[in-house]
Amino acid sequence: MNHDRPAEAKARNRARVRRGMYLLPSLFTAGNIGAGYFSITQTLAAITGDAAQHLDWAAIAILFAIPFDSLDGRIARMTNTASEFGRELDSLADVITFGVAPSLLAFIWGFHFLPQSVNPSLRQHLIQAGGFICFLFLLSGASRLARFNISPDAQPRNPGRPGRKYFVGMPIPAAAGLVAASVHFFYAYPVESWWVAIGWLMLVAVCAFLMVSTWRFWSAKEINFSRSHPFQVLALLAVVAYIVVRFSNGVVFLAALLYMFSGIWARAAYGWQRRRRKPRQPAALPGSEAESLGPRYSG
Numbered sequence: 001m002n003h004d005r006p007a008e009a010k011a012r013n014r015a016r017v018r019r020g021m022y023l024l025p026s027l028f029t030a031g032n033i034g035a036g037y038f039s040i041t042q043t044l045a046a047i048t049g050d051a052a053q054h055l056d057w058a059a060i061a062i063l064f065a066i067p068f069d070s071l072d073g074r075i076a077r078m079t080n081t082a083s084e085f086g087r088e089l090d091s092l093a094d095v096i097t098f099g100v101a102p103s104l105l106a107f108i109w110g111f112h113f114l115p116q117s118v119n120p121s122l123r124q125h126l127i128q129a130g131g132f133i134c135f136l137f138l139l140s141g142a143s144r145l146a147r148f149n150i151s152p153d154a155q156p157r158n159p160g161r162p163g164r165k166y167f168v169g170m171p172i173p174a175a176a177g178l179v180a181a182s183v184h185f186f187y188a189y190p191v192e193s194w195w196v197a198i199g200w201l202m203l204v205a206v207c208a209f210l211m212v213s214t215w216r217f218w219s220a221k222e223i224n225f226s227r228s229h230p231f232q233v234l235a236l237l238a239v240v241a242y243i244v245v246r247f248s249n250g251v252v253f254l255a256a257l258l259y260m261f262s263g264i265w266a267r268a269a270y271g272w273q274r275r276r277r278k279p280r281q282p283a284a285l286p287g288s289e290a291e292s293l294g295p296r297y298s299g
Contacts, residue, residue: 022081028072029086029093035065036097043105046190051113056188058105062180063252065097066173070220091145098176099141106179107134110200113190126197133205137179140208141172147212156216158270165219170210170263174217178207178256185253210263217263 039061046054072090076082111130114123147154147169154168182203191197244251 022083022086024079025072025076025081025086026089028068028075029089032065032068032072032090032093032097035061035068036093036101039065039097039101040104043101043108046108047112051190052188054188055105055109055183055190058101059180059183059188062097062101062105062176063184066177069094069097069173087149091149094145094172095142098172099138099145102176102179103134103138103141105183106137106200106204107131108190109183109188110191110197110204113192114194114197115192118194122194126194126201130197130201130204133201133208137175137204137208137211140211141175144169144172144211154214157214158216158267160216160266166216167219168217169213169215170207170217170260172211174256174259175207175211177252178260179204181253181256185249187249207260210260213263213267215263215267217259217266 039058042054042058042061046058069090072086073082076086107130111127114126116123118126156166156168160166182200191200
């Protein structure tokens with residue numbers, strides 16, 4: 001019996017550690033939800049308070065949530081603690097942080113503060129159209145998550161290199177990141193020009209379309225940090241973190257914009273290559289059977 005007690009204690013300790021490891025990915029998901037909640041509260045506070053400051057904090061909170069969203073799944077796979085509960089919680093968190101929060105931020109920043117000096121009819125139409133497009137952004141993001149949940153191994157209509165992993169449609173964190181990075185790039189000063197509001201309307205609409213599209217977007221899941229030397233990875237991450245923090249306004253906006261255009265360029269290049277490979281119909285020779293049948297049966 002004396003020999004069995006240490007074994008039982010070790011088994012209990014292993015079970016306790018195992019349960020704690022299951023909580024670790026959920027803590028990152030909780031951080032994701034917390035960032036989304038903070039972004040929503042800051043956006044609402046901008047209506048009656050210092051608009052630029054509150055909107056900037058709302059945008060930064062969304063940008064901070066992106067690493068949390070990428071780390072929870074990666075940690076779950078590394079620790080072999082992935083579960084259905086974790087997947088569902090992650091999807092709900094993404095709807096809040098990358099759906100509700102950026103759509104509300106996009107509407108308040110881009111349309112709510114249009115001045116009264118703008119033509120009243122135009123201003124009213126822009127606010128109504130902005131509210132509708134921001135709702136489409138939220139709806140497209142939720143649809144994108146639902147499609148990913150039911151078909152995690154879906155293939156894009158414009159397939160890329162064999163063996164490489166791609167997202168089908170623009171991921172909702174990337175779309176939300178572009179919205180937040182745009183607000184942060186302009187130091188969160190609310191839009192006050194009608195032509196800027198129209199441009200913002202088009203950008204949000206493009207993000208909504210790309211999320212529900214079947215175009216391919218590069219997936220960072222194929223990056224395996226365990227294959228690299230840890231000190232080199234830490235040094236690289238430190239350099240990247242310094243550049244992002246020091247020049248956050250321009251660097252983050254440029255990275256988000258390039259990612260969006262990478263998917264558009266991949267689809268355009270695929271269509272162009274497909275048209276080049278399409279065989280042409282051979283022309284009918286004089287006196288051939290096709291010519292003798294007349295115009296009704298020649299094509």
